[in-house]
Amino acid sequence: MTHHDRKQRFEVIYVANYADILAYIRRRTDSHEDAADALAETFTTTWRRLDDVPEGRDARLWLFGVARRVLANGRRAESRRGELVERLGHQLAVWAEHTAAGEGLAGVQEAFARLSPDDREILALAGWEGLGSDEIATVLGCSRANTRLRLHRARKRLAKHLDMAGVDMARIGLRAVAMTKGVM
């Protein structure tokens, strides 16, 4: 593959997935600088490993997997933070100032915060990124059966926390109510 071909393929992947990966990282980082840094690192890794990126829709899952590992590795080298990444971090901070925080679901937020990081991640992949259990299995590198089980258990634990917090379960639906009773 020539440099031109590589760049073209990367561009297709980048443009198609940038917003999703930005959202994924932003939702899991407290600092805008870290989010910008992790975003740049995720796509830099993608550029270096372009030959490993699967075709089609799976590219997105692959990118989530890379972003996940970048975040899990935590602190990134200060020296790698270039001027552009700093500007990106600043842009995210300005954006956040103009975005109203979510309201009305405080009970759900609290119950969600009480879950383990693993439970939160699997539920977030389903609820925030809208992934199905098989897609989550690909991102997490687990078997499909194991992922389904983990997802089921995480939902059950959240339902239990919601119940304990007195969140109106009837509003949520019968299925969730049943989960807290151990029926499902």
Next chain:
Amino acid sequence: MHEIDRLVAGIAPDPGPGTTPIARELLEEITSVPVPERRRLRSWLAVPRPRRWASVPVLATLTALLSFGIAQAPASAALDIELVDDHYVITVNDLLADSEVYQRELRARGLDITLDVVPTSASLTGKIIVINDMERLMSGRTVPREGPITTIDAQGPCERFAGCPIGVKVPVAFGKKAEITLGRRALPGERYTMPPGIATPGEPLHCVDYVNKSVAEITVLLRERGVTPSYIQYGKRAAPSAPGGWYVHKGVMTADGQALLLVGAEPTTQRNPGPGSHC
């Protein structure tokens, strides 16, 4: 969508500004860096950061994981595999992951290496056994102890019997079938898969010359040290008791506070290695 997922979706933080002009600049900046040919061929590394493998964070992480026994499963992959020069440097992030998960992560990098993380005693926790060439071993030939896969030891003096490894280094071009076994601290009540000898450093009878001593004598010594022995003869099943006048041929720790003694009516003729130089 499941009701619970819908609820979670309802608390999703804002996704951010999407693709802005800065995103375009970032694309140009990233693609302006040429990718080295070698990396392009075998660039498996998820997070190629310029990190030294012997740096403090790696050491601290692994030491913490090994010393606390039960690893808190991090949200990252089960293994941390980094490319350092022409080697993969592999450390275990999640000591309790399925071995299938380790295999998958290694295969994804083109490595036909089986990694088993097995329960063992405190003294053997962190011990790494490497068989560099399984096919050679299966064909009945001996495999040299020294091989292309090497362990990385923590810096500074090491006083542990098992050594102080923090990971393994595998050459990028390694193409053989290998097996690596890593000892992790057993969970309460869990039987050791890597059982240490009862007289090895750190174990209850360290420096006791126990071979061919009577069952009664060794049983008392073990019980004094809070260890419950069981007994086994060649060709028989293990039993909770054995004649006190018999001889102890060999002994291993099988779980925390439990030992298994190989016993016989006659003393063993096998050469007794003695208590060793560490005493």
